[in-house]
Amino acid sequence: MTNEALHLHAVGAEPLVVAADVRKRFGSVEVLKGISLQVAKGEVLSIIGPSGSGKSTFLRCINQLERLDGGAIFVGGELIGYRRVGDKLHELVDAEIARQRRSIGMVFQRFNLFPHLTVTENITEGPVQVLRERPGEARDHAHALLERVGLGEKRDAYPSELSGGQQQRVAIARALAMRPKLILFDEPTSALDPELVGEVLTVMRDLAASGMTMIVVTHELGFARDVCQRVAFMDRGQIVEIGEPRHVLGQPTQKRTQEFISMVRT
Template sequence: MPVIEAKSVYKSFDGVTVLKDVSLNVNEGEVVAIIGPSGSGKSTLLRCLNQLINIDSGSITVCGMSMVNTDEKGICKYADKAALHKIQLKTGLVFQNFHLFPHYSVLKNITDAPMQILKMTKEEAQNKAYELLEKMNLSDKANAYPYQLSGGQAQRVSIARALALSPAVLFFDEPTSALDPELTVEILRVIKNLAKEKMTMVVVTHEMSFARDVADRVVFMDNGAVIEEGAAEKIFTNPSSERIKQFLQHFSV
């Protein structure tokens, strides 16, 4: 069953079309990498799938629940507030700049949403948080505050924060673009481990070797449209589009 089904999504800002007829399916347990030049609409697509931006037309379905639909007359309609909230909890998003809550400790960053939103007990939430912190190799940082963390640690906390709500799919918006090469490896290792556990993930990235190693499928976007998608190996070794060849020339993978 597809976790994400986006069909024919259009979005424009102030008359500039940033997404043109974009469709994307993500199946359970699959890791999809979205690559492409800056400004190609990759991040916008993720933000649409996470309800941070409303689309102009098209349809998005998450775990079989319709988030937004466009009828034959072209009227684009979002689901009601309760349904959108339910869908919101099915998707997690990890940001390029972490966006941890600075006034909360690492532990509270991870437990606050489960307690406030899912009404977990403090004990449940904390047990889960400690478990996730251990997985992220950050057990000793539970009581630290975000300003005391390195970029790599902050990004791992933000991954733990997203996982604490047990989303059906986790999105990453250039998760390593704010990090140095060493810390980048650290985050990519975490994502790789999640892939081994069959976590469904969509990763917008400029790390080509990572996309090739970890992604089951690669989607190449340019100018607001999906130019080509397919198995990682195929895209990197034998792409059919000239544009991809041109783009990949700059990377040695």
């Protein structure tokens, strides 16, 4: 057994996310050229790679913000975007797509908090409007989540009154409020001033320690090394190398990985 397989066995054999030969093109440019990988329940996987390598596009495919041109993605054993009836695949209607998205949280590079709602309302919007939770319970849960991300005193503030790091922590709380099986992070610290990166990474570390399944597109190699069970290096729409951080980041076997890591390190 390889090291990677041993590790997957340790975190639990059951895969939560399965991507099989995922392909995506924008016009004539093929941005994903057959991505296949599995993420185990409770695993934290980071995807690194140069800009334009397709990392964010792959993440957005999992949440159906982009449509696949080929291949398939399964989350929790359920095929994303289609329903299989016999040997036919039926495209899902809007309501079904919305239902599939509920169990997948997403944290964006630019936070995307709702500016017309307070911090608490940002967090309760999904639970109350989509999951039909009672407003009082949703609010209590939101306040508990705000305490967890260290923003208990900001519950009535508007997003415009917060720093970038605080906004991103609220965005993580908003994703958590939907009680997702999986959270996708799309370069969560890339839009932050350097001194604010740490507070967001701390929250993500706690989340990882609590057993949440996470896929993190990031340039923070330190986070990838310390927190993630596996790291995938993507370049030009393909996964070049995937495995434990100490192998991929420490002793990469592929030349492109070596070049990228030495460039980011300097």
